[in-house]
Amino acid sequence: MVSFKLKDIATREERFAQGHKMCPGCGVAITVRQIMASFEEPVVIANATGCLEICSGTFPHSSWKVPWIHSAFPNAASTIAGLESMYRAKLKRGEIHKERKIKFLAFGGDGGTYDIGFQALSGAAERGHNFVYVCLDNEGYMNTGGQRSSATPPGARTTTSEVGKVLQGKQQFRKDLTRIMAAHNIPYAAQAAPSKWLDLMKKAYRAFEVEGPAFINVLCNCPTGWHADPARGLEFVQRAVDSCFWPLYEVESGVVRITYKPRKKIPVVEWFKDQGRFKHLLRPENEELLESIQVEVDRIWNQLLKDAGEEM
Amino acid sequence: MEKGTMKKTKSKSRRVFLTGDGAIAEAMRQINPHVVAAYPITPSTQVVETFARFVADGLVDTEFVVTESEHSAMSACVGAAAGGGRVMTVTGSQGLAYMFEVLGVTSGLRLPMVMAIANRALNSPLNIHGDHSDTMAMRDMGWIHLYSENGQEAYDNTVQAFRIAENPNVRTPVLVAIDGFQTSHMVETLTVETDELVKKFIGKYIPSYPMIDIDNPVLYGAADRPDYYMEHKRNQLVGMINAPEVIQQVGKEYGDLTGRYYGLVEEYRMEDAEYAIVVMSATAGSVKDVIEQLREEGVAAGLLKIRAFRPFPADEVAKSLSRTKSVAVLDRCGTGGAQGGPLFLEVRTALYEEKSPPQVINYIFGLGGRDLPLRDIKDVYLRLREIARTGKRGKLVDFLNLRE
């Protein structure tokens, strides 16, 4: 593989073509384009049910210029595991030329990854298939109308974690899936955001470079589900990064490396601002709740700094 | 159809002692699929374990993917089959239920593959023993179903299943079922063909739209809106419609090579039978024994064994049973509130167009491994004779060997 060069990205053919039906300003679409442009080897894709799948592969249209399969919601990881196994079987039998290197990529939303597809992902990672799994984390089940997932931030209003007289949105904190995947001791796990596109693309490049399972968790803005201005999506994502709610880091062979450290860490309330799903959190009566979220965000961030051997 | 007549064959087949599970594993070794993805569950675990030994000894060059669940096993099979090679899995009962979501994906995407099943009861209550409630629950998932009476048939069906599934006019997944424990764990003497014969018989697989062929990108599993879904589902059915002819062709070709011929159904002493039992799998063996006894006593008993339950061989069933006076369909599966067991519903419907159809009754038997003693089978025939004599049918659906 040649090394990662910006020039190559600019000249590379788009393999995720225009004409898909993602909402305007959708962070998932931006992320997928960035991922697809970050490497040049031939690739086979498995896509879990969700926004990306529905919007890029509804008969008779497709945005994919590469072999692509959708099977169901929970099984992108196990489907790609099967494909990768078939590839190895064919290599072994000489049915494919050994120089013919093919990459295997799975896409899933946070629902298809943190929740219903978690077991399949964990299994495929443990078995060591040579694949890259990209979680397009828009913090909810957006394709189906914006329900909560285990990636949904605390306090967020979703259609299954409502704001009412006694409840103020999602009651729980979020699952730290990136760390969980790193705990599988796979060669590469990383967290990224499309607002830091170069960082994201370098991570994707590295993920395809390593032998064995690689996992990238990408925070993708969802104007529709976040009830937030489509034109400012990347700004919102960057606020999540700058508040350290969504730190950018990678774990390679057990070594944690923070790839972007905000010069000035902003309060989480800054990240919650301007998004309809968090509106109620800004009300005075929810001050305590907000404070408790801040405490948890700080705790996790400090732990990450410690794990990365950095100063607090 | 003639079965079991050990015609002298050209190839040097072997007589071996094997369990039903062992017979399937032996066929798998000879078939040497590109990918086997599976998860253990009693009573088919021995297939997976035996195959694991073959892998460890380098007797196959299969990519053996031992998944963390059956859902993932079937999903990996989908990915692998779409990749473009031979794929197989093994399961039953809860494992099959756990796969359910993906079973329709396999058939909907027209992915040829073979799944061996050791039939087992479904929870609850938990029960590891044989009955057909697992495969009957998925009877309309678009899979071809082949049921085996014994280890020999398990072996033969597994080999033939690949030819059926992969036929370009079929391109439909096939399941090969054996009865849990009765067949899966029973050691029998059976004939195993040479590796060369099996290899030649199944031939080289030429996949239709391999995803691994990256120079010709294909898309599998697009979403359909109401404007296309029905047409696609109709197109899918073509494989099922073409299947009976292919199943018979393959069964004939296999018979010419091995001396063991297969069709959609097997008729046993049906040519002059007045009273018939319809059943699938291992129980057919017991029924044959009872028939021999009864024939000596002058009772014209016969058996219609269903090998291919899906697609259901309605014409063959109607033709075979129309000459009888009364018929008992034995379902190894509950009714679930339907008008009878699933096999019964099929048989009765198949006879609907007949001018003077026989009386048909239904028995539920053998749930969760409950034994079916020969005397109970005999009683069924005697009741059938009584129905024919008096014209009084009595209870439509009843149980066999049940403590009331």
Ligand SMILES: Cc1ncc(C[n+]2csc(CCOP(=O)(O)OP(=O)(O)O)c2C)c(N)n1
């Ligand atoms: C087994 C199963 N349960 C539920 C659904 C309904 N469903 C389809 S997509 C989806 C949510 C997708 O959410 P996510 O994975 O976060 O992706 P997004 O649409 O947000 O990109 C749900 C609940 C399904 N298709 N299959």
Ligand code: SF4
């Ligand atoms: S709902 Fe959200 S994630 Fe889905 S396409 Fe629209 S903006 Fe993108």
